[in-house]
Amino acid sequence: MDFGFTQEQEMWRTMLQDFTEKEAGREYTRDCDLEKRFPQELWDAGVKQGFLGLLIPEEYGGMGSDAIMYAIFMECLAKYSYEMASVFSVPMFCAMNIVEHGTDQQKERYLPPFIKGEQRFSIAITEPEAGSDASAVACMAEDKGDHFLLNGQKQFSTAAHLPGNIIMMAVRTDKDVVPARNGISVLLVPNDAPGIEVKRLPLIVRRAVGTCSIFCGDAKIPKENLIGELNGGWRVLIGHLELERLAGSAPNVGEAQCCLDDAVEYAKTRVQFGRPIGKQQGISHMLADLQAQLDAVRLLVYRSAWMITQKIPCRREVSMAKLLAGEVFYAIATAAMQTFGGYAFLPESDVERHWRMAKLFTIGGGTSQIQRLIIAREMGL
Ligand SMILES: Cc1cc2nc3c(=O)[nH]c(=O)nc-3n(C[C@H](O)[C@H](O)[C@H](O)COP(=O)(O)OP(=O)(O)OC[C@H]3O[C@@H](n4cnc5c(N)ncnc54)[C@H](O)[C@@H]3O)c2cc1C
Incomplete structure (x- = not known):
């Protein structure tokens, strides 16, 4: 080893x-x-x-x-x-x-x-009525011979508005099939195609890159823009989710470590009651516990990356990495906020930015509850 x-x-x-x-x-x-x-x-x-x-x-x-x-x-x-x-x-x-x-x-x-x-790409699975239950996508792509006619709305698509962007969109191509996931396809939809309107959302996270709503009204998308098989979109999305979940856990390790290091530095220099606050056990043990947890998360993340590289199925492992990476990062960001006291709320501290971002990691790309659901199912529950 x-x-x-x-x-x-x-x-x-x-x-x-x-x-x-x-x-x-x-x-x-x-x-x-x-x-x-x-x-x-x-x-x-x-x-x-x-x-x-x-x-x-x-x-x-x-x-x-x-x-x-x-x-x-x-x-x-x-x-x-x-x-x-x-x-x-x-x-x-x-x-x-x-x-x-x-x-x-x-x-x-x-x-x-x-x-x-x-050329850029973004992904649009989520809809107003299809969040955690991605199989409920309703944005309809009607077969019109040489093209699909697209109608519906997508929600929270990151970077969809950027110039030269093509949206990889999960759409419904069969509304009667059971289970519903067998009626989904993935289309490449240019964000400037006639009938496509992209609006940036005023979120407190992803403020630099931007996250958008997408409105599709009679947009004609050529048949050649279908990725994978017709009604085979679920397979495309599931394959994509392993890498997406890795992309939703590896960065947490980097950002969480930076946030924790900043808290440690602050705890060494901020003096109250005649000594650095980091000399108070209430602060030092809180940060020590979190460093231990973060090291464990890092191992989970790199094990998932290794399994993906080896082409070993790792639904359970990548969900465990995503779950703990989000939750531990949020715990670290919350502890850093506590360590910085009132100064945490100033943008110059950088801590409030980490805190906003950490919360996103327990929601975006599959919430913590959904990761637990997947892990439990893999455990036979
Ligand atoms: C900044 C940002 C960027 C995003 N970028 C993208 C993107 O690029 N592309 C894209 O497609 N999506 C994107 N998303 C959407 C994101 O993946 C969804 O927000 C997420 O999957 C949750 O869906 P929802 O918000 O509809 O919440 P819901 O599914 O409505 O969930 C609400 C709450 O109920 C809980 N819940 C739901 N079902 C269960 C269950 N069975 N058991 C227990 N609890 C449950 C959830 O965990 C959550 O706590 C983005 C979201 C944000 C905030």
Whole structure:
């Protein structure tokens, strides 16, 4: 058994740590959040480095790397905020649906421009009436011969509004079939297609990248935009969820560690009652407990990444990593808020940003309750 990274992984990590300080540093991250500004400079720098091709096979111009390299990427880039990692990770795992389920023509058409940063992807599964129960999607794609006619609404689609974005949309193509998940398909929907309206939502999280509602009104989407088989969308979405859940847990480790380190530094320097607050057991043991929990989460995350890399089914393991990564990050952010006292509420502390983001991780990409449900089912309950 070996808990260390290989030399290649270690070099990747060191390079990414340097890149993060330079291109996605503390103040830049804070400014993008406060100004609700997309980190375009970071995107440009990352595209130049070829990050978007990390998981794409070499024959399409990518690096053909694996889930462990992806997890390292997420952990490093998310140091000051998950948002900075999600700039790349969301389109990256969407592009993997094309790699795994696309036709040769789709791969040739979409992957090379994606790697060059000329095209982005976002994912739209959630709807007003279909949240945790993703199989209830009702956004209707009627078969009209050479195209689908799209009508309905999508909710909370991250980065759907960005220029050159193609929305990977879960739609209903059979409304009578039982179970309902067998009537879902996945379509590539350009966000500027006639009949598609994308509106940014005023959320307290994801303020830099943005999250949107999407309204589809008689939008004509060509048949060639179908990913995978007609009514075979559930398979595409489930395959995608393992990587999405890894993308929803590896960055927590990076951001939670930064948040905890900041709390430790503050506890060392903030003096009350004649000594640093970190010398009070009420503070020090609280932070020590959380460091122990975070180390355990990190092991769960990298075990999931390893299992995905080895192509070992890991529904249970990736759900355990996602569950604890969200809950432990939220516990850390809450403890950091407590440690910083009133100063926690100032944006300059960075703690309130971590706190907002940590809460999202217990909800987005499958809530903590849904992860427990999956784990329990896998346990035979
Ligand atoms: C900032 C942000 C970005 C997002 N980005 C995307 C995106 O890019 N693409 C996308 O498709 N979606 C996205 N989402 C949607 C996200 O995945 C959903 O919000 C999430 O899956 C929960 O769905 P819901 O909000 O409808 O909550 P609901 O499903 O209505 O759940 C409400 C509460 O009930 C609980 N609950 C529901 N069912 C059960 C059950 N069976 N047992 C126990 N408890 C249950 C939930 O855990 C939760 O606590 C995003 C959300 C946010 C906030």
